[in-house]
Amino acid sequence: MIRPFDTSLLEVKSTLLNMGEKLEVAINKAVRALANLDADLGREVMLHDSEVDKIEEELDMKVTTLIATQQPVAKDLRKLIAALKIASDMERMADLARNIAETAVKMVESDQKLFKKLEDIPKMARITQKMVHDGINSYIDGNEELAKAMARQDDEVDQMYERIVKELLERMINEQQFTEVSLRLCFVARYLERIADHATNIAEEIVYIETGKRVDLN
Structure with missing residues (x-):
């Protein structure tokens, strides 16, 4: 027998999936614009x-x-608390994608x-998109191992950023005529690195759901 809570949780998962899909598209389009x-x-x-932003508010x-009416406990409660934190991280990632798009417009x-031709920055973007995708799927499927694997992707993004x-x-030192453009691109790389950090926060929430323990994957 399906509990009313399970039906409601499916709606939460569907909302997060929708949010994640929009975020992936935003990252892709922002970097292409640049x-x-x-x-x-x-x-x-x-x-x-x-x-x-609107989807986060709805979620x-x-x-x-749900928490007020169903009074979930243990793993059910952890799933809902994690959903709030995941949505918050995705909202911040969307803001960072907007920053990249804004950089393109300003240029x-x-x-x-x-x-x-940009090569490394689009590659960073593809990895961050995959991290968003894997993070949402690991939440939906309760896949702790997929979540932990995201830490390795985050390390790769960090190395690329450096x-x-x-x-x-x-x-900037050797070709000063490109100083301003180079500085803008440094910020874009930083935005992508921060997106990866937020995606890793999502991975930490998955581990918390499954184990009840907080871990640091960053």
Whole structure:
């Protein structure tokens, strides 16, 4: 027999999945806007940022009502608390994707050009998108091992971030005409690194759900 709580939890999972899908799209479009200096695509990401905010508000209300009316305990309660934290992390990730899109728009408006084709930053973005995808799926499936594997992806993003910043700093020193663009790209790499950190926070919530213990995967 299916409990009313289980039906409500499925709705929570569906909401998080919808939020995650929108976030993946936002990251992808934001980085494409930057790589192609496509201001229209960048503005599209900025325009749709509020959608993720609204979904978070809806989920917050849904989970708060569930806790108050169903009074879940143990693992059921952990799932709901984790859902709130996951939604909050995804809202922050969406803000970071918006920042990337805004960078693209500002570069176009300032008539700034990229000094070479972007390669590492799009690669970072693909890894962060996968982390978002894996994080939501690990929540839906209760897959602790998939969640823990995200820590290795986060390490890869961290290493790429350090390499990108080092390269950009060297360019700022040796080719000062690219200082402002290089600085903007440093910020973009930092935004992606922060997205990966938030995704790792999601992984920590999955481990908490399954074990009842807090772990540090960052």
